[in-house]
Structure formats: C-alpha cells, structure tokens
Amino acid sequence: MGEALPRGSAMEACGDDARERLLRVGGAALTDAELVTVLLGTGGRGGLQRAQVERLLAGGGGLRALLEQDSHELCQQPGLGPTRAAQVLAALELGRRVQRTAERRPRLRTPAEIDAYLRPLLSALRREVFHVLCFNARNVLVRDARVAEGTVNACPVDPREVFAVALAARATALVLAHNHPSGDPEPSALDVALTSQLVEGGRLLGIRVLDHLVVGDTGYVSLLERGLMPVADGGGRRTWSDGC
Numbered sequence: 001m002g003e004a005l006p007r008g009s010a011m012e013a014c015g016d017d018a019r020e021r022l023l024r025v026g027g028a029a030l031t032d033a034e035l036v037t038v039l040l041g042t043g044g045r046g047g048l049q050r051a052q053v054e055r056l057l058a059g060g061g062g063l064r065a066l067l068e069q070d071s072h073e074l075c076q077q078p079g080l081g082p083t084r085a086a087q088v089l090a091a092l093e094l095g096r097r098v099q100r101t102a103e104r105r106p107r108l109r110t111p112a113e114i115d116a117y118l119r120p121l122l123s124a125l126r127r128e129v130f131h132v133l134c135f136n137a138r139n140v141l142v143r144d145a146r147v148a149e150g151t152v153n154a155c156p157v158d159p160r161e162v163f164a165v166a167l168a169a170r171a172t173a174l175v176l177a178h179n180h181p182s183g184d185p186e187p188s189a190l191d192v193a194l195t196s197q198l199v200e201g202g203r204l205l206g207i208r209v210l211d212h213l214v215v216g217d218t219g220y221v222s223l224l225e226r227g228l229m230p231v232a233d234g235g236g237r238r239t240w241s242d243g244c
Contacts, residue, residue: 111222128155134171143169185216
C-alpha cells in the first residue's frame with residue numbers, strides 16, 4: 001500500500017471533503033471513487049488513499065465489476081484485505097436489503113412483480129442461483145428459498161430440493177426463478193427442459209408451477225409470457241390470472 005500520508009495531508013483532505021459533501025448534498029453527488037473512499041476510510045495511519053481507490057476501480061473494471069467479485073478475490077485486491085473486503089460486501093448486502101419490499105409476505109401477482117421482488121437479491125451475483133417462491137392459494141408468498149447455487153453459466157437443480165421446500169411450506173403454487181450473471185435473460189434449452197421436469201413433478205404432487213423467470217441485467221424473461229411453460233393437465237396455455 002505504501003506509506004500512509006501524515007494527518008492533515010491533501011489526500012486526507014480529499015476524504016474529509018467527500019464525507020462533508022455526502023452529508024451536505026447526498027450520495028448522488030459523489031463519484032464512485034468518492035463513495036468507496038468514504039466507505040473504506042482515507043488518510044491517517046492505515047487509511048486507504050483516494051488514488052488507491054481510483055486504481056482499484058479502474059483495475060477491477062469499474063464499480064459493478066468490483067462488487068461482482070467474491071470474497072476471496074476482494075481480499076486479494078491491492079489496498080483491501082479481509083477487513084475492507086468485508087466492509088464492501090456488507091455495504092452491498094445492505095443495498096440489496098433496502099431495495100426489498102417491506103412486506104414480510106407480499107402478494108405477488110405478475111411476472112413484473114416477481115422481478116421487482118427478486119432483483120435486489122439477484123443483482124451483482126457472479127454465480128447462477130436458483131430460487132423457489134412458494135405461494136398459498138391467495139398468491140401470498142409464504143417462503144422464498146434459494147435451493148441451488150452453481151457457476152457463472154450453470155446451476156444444477158435437484159427436483160427433490162425444490163419440492164421439499166414446497167411441501168414444507170404447504171405451498172399450493174410455485175414460481176421458479178434464477179439469474180444469468182452474463183446479464184442476458186434469454187432462457188436456455190436446459191432452462192426450458194428443467195421447467196418441464198418440475199411442472200410434471202408438481203402435477204404429481206398437486207402443486208402448480210406457475211412460471212419460471214430468468215433475471216438478467218437487461219430485464220427478465222417469463223417462460224409463461226413466452227409461451228414456453230408446459231401445461232401439465234393438457235388444458236391449454238395457462239396465464240397468470242389462472243393462478244391468482
């Protein structure tokens with residue numbers, strides 16, 4: 001990291017100025033580097049210098065690329081280490097949580113509402129994760145479980161884990177969802193095949209699988225809206241209104 005500059009230096013003044021501006025005019029007025037500087041601290045003994053923050057962001061490909069790194073990679077970044085990496089991860093998680101609905105058991109009735117609920121949970125993840133949203137007969141969310149976590153482009157899902165969650169929650173309907181870290185929400189052939197398998201499994205257990213959402217940076221794709229959801233009872237294409 002190099003030697004810490006003495007207190008009262010220009011670098012420390014930059015950190016103080018960023019903190020003052022944050023309190024005076026709000027975070028929107030600060031650059032990414034200034035916000036990270038405030039978060040991690042600058043100047044003084046052991047302080048992270050503003051120039052180091054700017055190099056950290058530039059070398060990592062920008063703020064989003066930095067936040068998409070896992071904890072081990074963050075710890076290896078020059079100027080960070082375990083303590084500061086933990087600060088970054090904690091700030092990211094707080095940002096996700098503040099975006100979530102305040103309702104503990106929201107009523108979600110459309111793919112757009114599902115996307116709005118899930119996006120804070122799935123944003124800036126480097127790996128695919130698979131969620132099972134369990135609903136009662138009134139389409140109130142009774143449980144949201146992450147049942148699988150994979151790699152950057154795949155997430156093996158065990159149907160037994162999906163339906164174990166659904167049965168434990170006494171769910172009458174499910175919505176499946178997973179993210180694409182590439183940012184492109186276009187479903188793959190494997191996504192469609194897995195959905196067919198789970199719809200059939202739900203039919204045997206008397207649990208309706210309403211939809212499967214793929215969430216990406218540019219939006220989401222609802223397999224139901226695309227006409228890609230199989231109908232287990234052979235009764236024609238289902239709509240969200242059929243299950244709400």
